[in-house]
Amino acid sequence: MVKTIRKAVLPVAGLGTRFLPATKSIPKEMLPLVDKPLIQYAIDEARDAGIQEFCLITGRGKDSLIDYFDIAYELEATLKERGKLTTLEALKPSSLTAGSLMAVRQQEPLGLGHAIWCARAFIGDDPFAIILPDDVVKSNKSCVSQLVDIYNQTGGNVIAVTEVLPEHTNRYGILDIGADDGKLVEVKGLVEKPKPELAPSNLSVIGRYILNADILTHLSKLERGAGNEIQLTDAMAKMIGNTPFHGLRYEGKRYDCGDKAGFLEAQIAFSIDRPDLGPDVKQFLKNYY
Numbered sequence: 001m002v003k004t005i006r007k008a009v010l011p012v013a014g015l016g017t018r019f020l021p022a023t024k025s026i027p028k029e030m031l032p033l034v035d036k037p038l039i040q041y042a043i044d045e046a047r048d049a050g051i052q053e054f055c056l057i058t059g060r061g062k063d064s065l066i067d068y069f070d071i072a073y074e075l076e077a078t079l080k081e082r083g084k085l086t087t088l089e090a091l092k093p094s095s096l097t098a099g100s101l102m103a104v105r106q107q108e109p110l111g112l113g114h115a116i117w118c119a120r121a122f123i124g125d126d127p128f129a130i131i132l133p134d135d136v137v138k139s140n141k142s143c144v145s146q147l148v149d150i151y152n153q154t155g156g157n158v159i160a161v162t163e164v165l166p167e168h169t170n171r172y173g174i175l176d177i178g179a180d181d182g183k184l185v186e187v188k189g190l191v192e193k194p195k196p197e198l199a200p201s202n203l204s205v206i207g208r209y210i211l212n213a214d215i216l217t218h219l220s221k222l223e224r225g226a227g228n229e230i231q232l233t234d235a236m237a238k239m240i241g242n243t244p245f246h247g248l249r250y251e252g253k254r255y256d257c258g259d260k261a262g263f264l265e266a267q268i269a270f271s272i273d274r275p276d277l278g279p280d281v282k283q284f285l286k287n288y289y
């Protein structure tokens with residue numbers, strides 16, 4: 001019997017330099033994808049997978065992320081008074097059960113691995129999910145739910161993976177793979193941002209993981225890797241061979257919302273499907289090609 005996944009860690013302490021100047025005073029994760037901030041998509045995805053405990057790894061200037069999940073008494077009272085009940089409904093997903101959200105400060109952005117290590121008190125001995133809010137996955141079943149389903153069968157560690165262009169391997173964590181049934185792959189090795197000529201494959205990790213608490217033992221060594229950062233990929237690589245480790249080619253499409261072009265594409269993809277926006281979006285897009 002594997003332990004149930006009840007916890008999710010959401011690292012949001014990065015500097016978001018690719019979106020400057022917008023991210024000078026607004027966290028990247030508060031930027032809206034259509035009409036919801038990126039962080040809301042991440043929380044919704046976790047909840048879809050039955051996860052009810054969340055830990056945000058924040059940094060300086062990121063407090064608006066915590067405020068976002070608070071009750072907005074004045075706003076709610078005004079909307080009620082004005083009879084704007086549909087608008088009031090839109091606020092519901094941002095209200096979390098009392099005590100279900102924790103926030104930990106990563107004082108310095110020393111890397112994703114370091115951010116996860118900062119959540120060690122929250123994680124304890126439990127397996128947990130990691131969701132990077134700037135990776136948004138559009139799918140029929142939430143990507144984290146898909147990972148949890150596999151984890152319930154295999155135990156160990158399960159990460160979401162996707163093929164990238166061979167010339168782009170130096171942007172991602174890349175897998176060395178063993179057995180592969182087309183959907184689930186055995187992870188034999190992991191390398192952070194290898195040059196295309198050194199990459200063991202073009203299968204890349206995306207920002208969705210189910211990991212065993214043993215990762216903390218490796219992260220606690222605080223070893224620096226690519227870019228002189230404490231890399232999650234390096235710590236994951238050290239767990240290979242000790243417990244089952246699988247990559248899942250999930251159903252759905254990932255949008256890299258940490259990248260300008262990726263974020264713009266996501267705006268189109270998420271608005272074109274909406275009954276209230278789709279027809280207008282399709283119409284105006286015709287003016288641009």
Ligand code: UTP
Pocket residue numbers: 011012013014015016017018019028057106108109110111112114115132133134258
């Ligand atoms: P990115 O590599 O996208 O970095 O981080 P970034 O700082 O957010 O953005 P750019 O590259 O400067 O534009 C991937 C994820 O890891 C988190 C980020 O918040 C993001 O969710 N992260 C990264 C941390 O929480 N702490 C870190 O030290 C580094």
